[in-house]
Amino acid sequence: MSIAFLRAAGAALTLGVSTMLNPVLAGEVVDPHSHANSNEVRSTHLALDLDVDFATSRLKGRVEIRFERLKADADRLVLDSRALDVQAAEASVDGKVWTATRFVLGDNDAVLGQALTVTLPPQATRVRIRYATRPEAFGLQWLKGAQTAGKKQPFLFSQSEAIHARSWIPLQDSPAVRTTYEARVKTPKGLRAVMSAEMSDAPDAAGYWTFKMPQPIPSYLIAIAVGDLAFQSTGPRTGVYAEPATLKAAAWEFADTETTVALCEKLFGPYRWGRYDLLVLPPSFPYGGMENPRLTFVTPTIITGDRQLVSLIAHELAHSWSGNLVTNATWEDFWLNEGFTEYLTFRLTEAQFGKARGDMERVIGVAELREALAQAASDEDRKLKRGFPSRDPDEVFSSIPYQRGALFLVYLESKFGREAFDAFLRGWFDSHAFQSATSEQFLAYLDERLLKTRPGVVTPAQIDAWVSQPALPADAVYAVSDGLTEVDAARDRWLAGQTPITAMGAGQWTVHQWEHFFEGFPKTVTAAQLKELDAAFKLTGSGNAIIASHWYALAVGSGQVAMVQPAMTEYLGRVGRMKLISPIYRALATTDAGRVQARALFAKLGSGYHPIAQQAVERILKGN
């Protein structure tokens, strides 16, 4: 990208050309993870009309796509699709008269799916596609009543990030493309539909729930869930949706969300999405949280009864700036989303709960980073910006863009001072609001707005070391946490037989301290020591899913599977959050006998996992 182009784009922005979508990007971004011809014809608005059919595990209906032509003579609209049954395509000039038009599904690519090419009549401004999803749609999970808290009603939820929106809507599935959307969704009686949009409180006369997202968002933020859902308010702009059985505990756990929104606004600028609600999903939700605009999706495993894991909410909320407002243009620029968000989360935790807790989370982040750097398959995966495109974003997912990205911003803050850095960050969000950006665009902005203000403070070589080199720069700035240092000392004294287990003080530990306790465990621990630990703290069958995951992985890794059974099997059959189950399967897969056991467990339990989690476990069991 030429600097002249960037300048011109910057000038267009200051002149207030805000109605044009992605002015910085027009015609410039090549997204290796999309078939779409969005540099010729670009979607601007989607209108969904869907029936939720639990009997066949299918969404059935149609999507209308409005678009603008960046090339006046463009005669086709290329969309992404994956395992969709496409039945018909129509085009229209005015949205009233529709005529059938040709469509072709291309060859299937295992990662990208199929291009869906729709012929555009010369004056057409919109097309409409009738389709149905398949039961195996990668971005959806259809749950039986038994997999929910209420045990009776079925449940459906989507997970579109990174490239799974195309498995439930044919669309231009690239984060460089933003659209507004509206939807009508028909559900069985008694079940409620929610989406990442403004919502109605009741279905209309025809039984449809209606939705409207007036701000342009990338496709990976389009989200839906259907189930036996109730709502409880937690503040003027905040509230919680959950199954009735979970609602009360969830509303208590997340009672401070309104305060966090206000804090975000103070630090990062106005919250531009209206409401901020949470949706608590069944435990098979494959992530901790997903920042769907206006409606963050969260795992129930962070409802621990002590509000200790609410920084996950802070993280998803912070995405309302880093990600939802300013989006990575391609999945190669993922660190612009997640690294920024982790940095903002550190700042929020510190402001809300004090420096000690903030530093604790920073130190845990660095430990995760070191582990991820050690495990990375290649040097390309260790950089913030990969030198060549990855195949499958799910496969290369790791803590590196999160924690290396955050540490890079911590470094810049330390060099320029908090005040200057905060003003810079705010400027980045404000000047790129509702746009998508590449790493190169960020680096050009950084150079112009921060580095050049104090020449020599940070050199291009130092920036390059953070962004394009695999090793961590030697001058990175690390936090220290007394609370975690104490845990290390207590663990090591006990393991060395110097002090009794009761002297560790673990009764007072926070979940973070427990995590750190497990992460620092040596490989040489004895069965007797593990037994003592389990007896003292009732770890097997622990109601805290985070602690349970660490404990089972440790026991398995130390050859003590029997000690944690049958509770571990029950756990693996209930929880589907990848971060919690993968370490257990990975620990099993390190020995031949363990791998046989893991395969048997997965054969029995895998059908209860989300398709994305199933694929992740399959990859572990295959041995990569």
Ligand code: BES
């Ligand atoms: N946007 C991510 C989740 C995601 C990333 C889904 C990539 C699909 C592809 C979300 O904001 C996230 O990072 N969640 C974390 C929690 C966070 C506190 C680090 C998670 O789910 O563990």
Ligand code: ZN
């Ligand atoms: Zn995130």
